[in-house]
Amino acid sequence: MQIRRSGVLAAGLLALSMSAASPLFAQSEKAAPGMPKVGDVAPDFTLKYFDGNERKDVKLSDYRGKKNVVLAFFVFAFTGG
């Protein structure tokens, strides 16, 4: 009886670990190997843009604790998407 119960427990744990791991596999199929993953701290950066009057610096860590940030990478200016 003791053995049978531990067998059920092991099967349950296996099923649990498989179901927990599957979203991770789905994630890694889409992401490139060098990409930071969901849950990682986003690498900090300082980049420039032109607001019409002057060049301004944008530093990612300046938004910490204040705002969420969407980084939308686009391939080239003057193309779709």
Added chain:
Amino acid sequence: MKNFQQNLKTLEAADTQVLGVSMDSWFSNKAFADQIGVTFPLLSDWGGKMTREYGIYKDEYQAPRRVNFLIGKDGKIMEEQVDKDAIDPTKIVDVCQRPKLKN
């Protein structure tokens, strides 16, 4: 970029800053923003250092892949969308509107 512009008010209302990023020069990006009516900053990663740090530099384009990252207020990545999935911003808008993000 236009898709984010269309959702900009919703995103801003959910405490979310939208930043476009490419490896074009800052003056090309300003001209591009004006042409397509984008009012959020389009950042210039001239030389591609930051694009490489995010692991999305693509040799065959000599440019970034089309990717969106949503970064929470704690600095951690909450959502990633790659290539054709990165065109529709609906999912990012939905995540930003979840009440727990307003803390």
